[in-house]
Amino acid sequence: MFSASKQTILELDRVGYAYEKGSPFIQELSFTIGEGDFIGLLGANGSGKSTIMKLASGLLKPASGGISLWGRSLTAIKHKDRAKLISYLPQTLDISVPFTIKELVGMGLYPYDIPPALSVDEALDMVGLTGKANARLTDLSGGERRRTFIAMTLLQGAGLLLLDEPLANLDIKYQIELVKLLKNLRETRNISVVMALHDINIALQFEKVMLIKQGCLIGAGSPDEVLSRTMLKQAFDVDVEIRKSGDKGVYISYENNF
């Protein structure tokens, strides 16, 4: 099978960021995200995952270094154009917003003067929310709420989804549902996904894992490479092991800690 070389969508080049002057949080951070990537950004709470996501989306401006989107500097691209390329979903959702699901998903069209061919109902179908057009966020389950916003990004037509801990507070069933949906979207619509998470087992589902500790990228590669005992000890300060179960299937074991 011959796979064409992937195009780079987003590149961070020695990016630095400080929340307060004089205490840099992120330093010399570099990585690239390519077409079709399915990346998990793994790290403990406070390790800088959210900050990195916000930098990647343009929400925060780097204090040093540069970020380029499809080869052009992120700061030089107009907001509307950038919105058609990257979609960022924050960690916390305010579910009291007064809009219907249809109205929310429809907001994905805002960057466009001429609406693209996809309709709200089609997007809802694609994420498995058929028939919920007139409901409100408060009527939906946690997983359905996340999927609503994913439908919105579909209308946005963004090729890169940056999701900040979308699995937090979801039951395992919905976590799995969401990851499956994202994988599916990557297959059918060539959408690249970068997801911040701190559940190590789910991280195994990703094609590539980036391990973050205190604002630094301490490892990047396939789950096999990155999720080793030493690396995980460094990132999470616990003693874990990757075990194989049968022919296929791997899982993380914490047993030695107890």
Add this chain to the structure above:
Amino acid sequence: MFSEAAAGPASPPARIVSLAPSMTEILYALGLGDNIVGVTSFCDYPEETKKKTRVGGMSNPSLEAVASLKPDIVVMTTDGNPREFEELLRTLHIKTFVFTARRIAELPQGIRELGAALNIRDRGAALAKELDQSLTGFAARVKAHGPGKSKEKILYIIWPEPLIVAGPGTAMDDAIALLGRTNIASSASTAYPKYSLEEVLRQAPDVILIGKGSGMDMMEVSRGILHRMTSVPAVRNGNICYLGDGLYRLGPRIIQGIEELAECLNRK
């Protein structure tokens, strides 16, 4: 009216505090000007008043200021002074006189009563008689002219923007009635209503009187509203009079106020 029995015969109180400009003027007219030791900040007539000690406003006089002047009597009116103040003065055992006259017709009698309370019954009666005579004089002149004048419609503007006029129960209304004319606002529900411009146009007054605002050029200030009343006979025929503040105080100068009013009305 009285709060304590009059202290002995003969002499009027040596130390009087007045809580209203109208009362101050009446006291001066009764020859008691020198006995006044305290006035409000609004008392400005006659000139000598300006040198007197101030005790505060009409609706908020200072109890301490009044008490520290050790008055023999405090003269106040129901038209502008707070009732509660009188009670406060009584708890301090300060004698008070409350002037209850609010209409022009009640003024002479009010002065008589004030005169009695201040032990100058004669002077009080004399002043009251003088006022009575002037008032009857007006009424007589009106009768002499015949009934035609009562058809004349008058509007007394207290302030042009917003339009506030003199309604029923005011000195202006009394004066207009005394001179035999009709106040178009006399059926309003309060004394100084914010009046409908539309209603003025409908009523079409023959004469418009504009009262004096403190320190203001009333012609300037009224220009706007008169401009919107050009169809009204008073404006069309130029029957607009800018009056002084004579009618604003229920005191001896009310006669001048009425005279000024009469002069204006008879001019046309």
Add this chain to the structure above:
Amino acid sequence: MSKPKIAALILVTCLVFLCSLFLAPKAINPASLSDIEREILFSIRLPRVLVAFLMGVALGASGAVLQGVLRNPLADPYILGISSGASLTAALGIIGGLTFLGSFTIPVLAFIGAIITGGIVGVMGWKRGGLWPERLLLAGVGLSFLFSALLMLMMSISTDEGLRRAMLWIFGDLSMSEWQRVPYGLVFVLAGIALSVVRAKALNALILGDEFAHSLGFAPQRERLILFVSVGLMTAASVSLGGMIGFIGLLMPHIMRFFIGSDSRMLIPASALGGGALLCIADLISKSIMPPMELPAGVVTAIIGAPYFLYLLRRKDVLSV
């Protein structure tokens, strides 16, 4: 967002406008106008109803925008302190007896007061490159208290006459409406509405939060600034046209949300129309209760609005931004 609902709203607004024009305080038959009635209709009633409508439009739209920008269902155009500043300068003019611009003196003073206050609130709400809703709210409320205190000070040392006139203005005075004021009101109110409707999509996105707004292609701080300016213009125009008339900016968006949804592209114009209609009704009532005396329109809106507001509080589903 359906066409029949919009058509119904426009129809009701026109009806209210016409009723206010022809029925209060005395009914006028448009078919047979006497000379005096013609004059009353064209030089007194028509400008007055137009001014009332403009004010209501400004207040309704401002309320809808502010509740979204501040993400607060209790937001009302006066919460930013703009009206307190305007009342202060207007009262200064009334009590101080200023008349350097004739009939325009008080409206111009009110407008200046509103704009200056808006500027101060904007500056106080600014930090690190943008306007922050919480800071705006706090600055507005704080300034409101300060200006109210100054106003009370001024009133306590003024004559009864000046005091009464100042209060009549502050409580909403439509009686001085004249044709000359209409163009100025129109310009500022239209500018404000145009500005806010054009940015209505951004407002929707802002309601989701700055992060979503950014993701959808907006610069949240810039949009907030533009919307804040639009509210400032409309509120300043409204207060200078006829004093403080409350509850319309607060309640209209909630009422309209119930009928027409929360999409700002519809909510802003609907709240504007509803506000215009409501103020025309309030004006009609204020002219008809104790004729020929006129009550301040603000008193009427307060008497209608306060109980309705309490009722809304009980219906929790309605009271959300």
